[in-house]
Amino acid sequence: MSVTEYDVVIIGAGVTGLTAGALLAERSLKVALVTRGEPTACLSTGCVDVCSHNDNPILGIRELPPEHPFRLVSEKTVRESLDYFQAAMKDIGVPYIGSCEKNRSVISALGTLKVSCLVPSTMEAAPQDTDESIHIITFQGLKDFYPGYILSRRKSTGFSVYDAGVDSTMSIAARFEEKDFLEKFIIWLEKLNINETKIAFPAVLGLESAAKIVNTLTTIMEKPVFEIPTIPPSMPGRRLFNALKKNFRKKGGAIYWAWPVAGIEKSDNLIEAVTTHSPGRPNSINAKAFILGTGSFVGGGLTATRETIVENVFNLPVHVPGTRETWFDNDYFSLNHGIGKAGIIVDQSMRPVNVPWKNIFVCGGILAETEILKNGCGHGLALATAHVAAQSCAEYLSHEL
Ligand SMILES: Cc1cc2nc3c(=O)[nH]c(=O)nc-3n(C[C@H](O)[C@H](O)[C@H](O)COP(=O)(O)OP(=O)(O)OC[C@H]3O[C@@H](n4cnc5c(N)ncnc54)[C@H](O)[C@@H]3O)c2cc1C
Numbered sequence: 065m066s067v068t069e070y071d072v073v074i075i076g077a078g079v080t081g082l083t084a085g086a087l088l089a090e091r092s093l094k095v096a097l098v099t100r101g102e103p104t105a106c107l108s109t110g111c112v113d114v115c116s117h118n119d120n121p122i123l124g125i126r127e128l129p130p131e132h133p134f135r136l137v138s139e140k141t142v143r144e145s146l147d148y149f150q151a152a153m154k155d156i157g158v159p160y161i162g163s164c165e166k167n168r169s170v171i172s173a174l175g176t177l178k179v180s181c182l183v184p185s186t187m188e189a190a191p192q193d194t195d196e197s198i199h200i201i202t203f204q205g206l207k208d209f210y211p212g213y214i215l216s217r218r219k220s221t222g223f224s225v226y227d228a229g230v231d232s233t234m235s236i237a238a239r240f241e242e243k244d245f246l247e248k249f250i251i252w253l254e255k256l257n258i259n260e261t262k263i264a265f266p267a268v269l270g271l272e273s274a275a276k277i278v279n280t281l282t283t284i285m286e287k288p289v290f291e292i293p294t295i296p297p298s299m300p301g302r303r304l305f306n307a308l309k310k311n312f313r314k315k316g317g318a319i320y321w322a323w324p325v326a327g328i329e330k331s332d333n334l335i336e337a338v339t340t341h342s343p344g345r346p347n348s349i350n351a352k353a354f355i356l357g358t359g360s361f362v363g364g365g366l367t368a369t370r371e372t373i374v375e376n377v378f379n380l381p382v383h384v385p386g387t388r389e390t391w392f393d394n395d396y397f398s399l400n401h402g403i404g405k406a407g408i409i410v411d412q413s414m415r416p417v418n419v420p421w422k423n424i425f426v427c428g429g430i431l432a433e434t435e436i437l438k439n440g441c442g443h444g445l446a447l448a449t450a451h452v453a454a455q456s457c458a459e460y461l462s463h464e465l
Contacts, residue, residue, distance in 0.1 A: 070096045073351040078103030079446035080428025081357035082308035087454035089315035100324035109293035110300025111180035116440025133431040137448045145451040158307040159185040175214035186278045189288035199260040205231030208294040209266035236268040267291040267299045353423040365430040383432035407432035413456035425453040
């Protein structure tokens with residue numbers, strides 16, 4: 065068995081793990097991130113939802129029930145975590161716009177208005193109501209985007225179809241990275257003589273360069289241009305993931321990709337190592353502290369069995385909201401699904417309660433009582449709780465090292 069030593073091991077490559085990891089790595093700690101695979105961010109719109117209950121997300125958080133994990137985070141930390149995120153994303157070239165004082169709307173793939181807090185700059189010009197006229201450009205054969213849904217909900221909407229020669233979200237996005245393709249596309253676009261106020265595209269305007277491409281199109285067309293998130297695979301979600309990964313690596317963190325944690329080594333009051341199934345031989349990754357960011361059911365952090373709900377890495381105690389009858393519902397994405405309350409209960413330092421180990425911190429989607437869909441608080445909660453966990457972990461290590 066190969067053995068490697070770190071100050072901190074992060075488990076999970078979601079918004080939570082990559083954020084906590086970057087914060088610790090920039091304190092010159094030796095940080096490894098171990099992940100089974102891609103996070104739920106890749107399925108998301110890429111927009112950072114903080115709290116959808118109020119026009120002002122900070123006020124919305126105050127309205128959440130006292131047991132919600134956002135209530136463990138000070139408003140100062142929520143603000144700092146969003147500021148840190150915006151600064152890091154700007155640096156990487158995937159800028160986000162918005163403020164924690166005001167929610168805004170983006171058009172969803174279904175043509176409804178989705179409320180969010182920070183949105184990729186490529187969605188900045190999204191209309192804030194249904195009255196503004198838009199012209200949608202879609203692509204021949206693209207299956208992840210249905211302009212018909214949007215046309216049926218918005219008056220004064222026109223649309224045109226371009227043949228990009230390829231028809232998947234990823235391949236069209238890749239073509240937009242080619243200079244010749246972009247030039248040819250612009251010539252076609254200019255000839256359309258669009259009368260509507262704004263021009264909308266499915267979110268395929270580049271893999272990494274979308275912000276620049278939207279700016280170029282806006283300048284040339286002399287009209288606001290914006291992207292509409294498609295159904296998964298979502299380019300804005302993937303751009304978010306890639307940008308967070310770059311940020312983590314830039315700060316000096318190491319990623320062990322496709323290494324699911326298969327076991328742990330522990331003493332009475334410390335976790336000492338995680339062991340992983342990895343190609344070739346098993347590995348033991350030792351560390352002084354551990355941050356669990358494995359997400360909820362979709363991410364793989366929790367599993368529901370016929371009898372109960374289990375946490376898959378450390379077998380931490382899981383808050384199970386009542387009997388199976390009270391939380392079982394075939395529609396996982398229903399807003400009031402009882403299972404949305406399941407997860408790990410933590411204290412103010414993001415340590416799980418009722419466990420003997422003092423060197424483990426838990427944050428993000430795996431926390432109990434989040435009800436992420438109902439409260440519209442996905443990536444925002446991940447960012448804020450990752451900040452608290454990283455801070456608590458750094459304080460713990462400063463006493464231990
Ligand atoms: C379909 C969908 C759409 C969403 N859309 C939005 C949106 O538009 N805006 C928004 O703000 N929020 C959205 N959310 C919520 C948001 O994605 C999550 O709340 C948030 O990103 C949680 O991030 P996380 O890092 O805690 O967990 P996750 O993103 O779930 O990441 C978990 C990570 O842990 C890894 N992992 C799991 N088990 C193991 C193991 N045993 N060993 C090693 N690694 C492991 C996984 O591979 C993954 O990398 C959406 C959620 C879903 C499911």
